[in-house]
Structure formats: C-alpha cells, structure tokens
Amino acid sequence: MGTERRRETEPTRSRTGGSVLSAILWMTGLSILLSWLPALGPFVAGFVGGQKAGSVGKALLAAILPAIVLGLLVFAVVAWLNMPFIGALLGGATTLVIVVHAGILLVGALVGGALS
Secondary structure, three states: OOOOOOOOOOOOOOOOOOOHHHHHHHHHHHHHHOOOOOOHHHHHHHHHHHHHHOOHHHHHHHHHHHHHHHHHHHHHHHHHOOOHHHHHHHHHHHHHHHHHHOHHHHHHHHHHHHHO
16 A cells, blocks of 8 residues: 555665765865874775765865865965975975875775775
8 A cells, every 4th residue: 555665776875976075075084083093094084085076086086186286375375475486396395295195095085986
C-alpha cells in the first residue's frame, strides 16, 4: 500500500560536481589541525579536500591555488614597497616552497579526487 521499493536504477545519493572553495577550506583547516602528524596529516587533508572537490582537476587546483595566491600576495606587498625585483624573487620562492612542501597534500588530493 504505502510501501514502495526503491528502483535499482535510482542513485543512492545525489552528487553534484563539488566545490574548489570548499576543498580549499577543508584542506587548509585539516592541514592546520593535523599538522602534528608529519606525513599522514597532509595526506588526510588532501584526501578529504579531493573528495570535497569532486574530481582530480578540481582537487589539484584546490591544492595549488592557495600557494599561487600567497606568492602573488607576497610579490604585491614587496612591490608596493618599491622593490619589484625582490618582490618577484620572494613571491616566486614562496610559491615554490609551499608547492614543494605540499607534495603529500597533492598526492592526497589526487587520490581523493580520483575516488570521489
């Protein structure tokens, strides 16, 4: 009467594309909270962020975009102080250091994005 069986073709949950901003926030928050775990912390943060992103491309963007933005911000601040050459060096170095140290975060993001 009132009991209908769910059809097998219906998905068990609806999944939208995911959000890069949500992934960035999750990765940042979990990276800070799990910073006391040397290798596992960034991997878990990247994995969860990759799941929130919904795809490998969005997860990769969410892992790298904050480093690029921070590098540009460092460049802008130092260039504002009338030292554009030093600003370019410091901005590029900041971006490079963050991306290199976030290698495990990138691996976690790729795995999480692939499994989402």
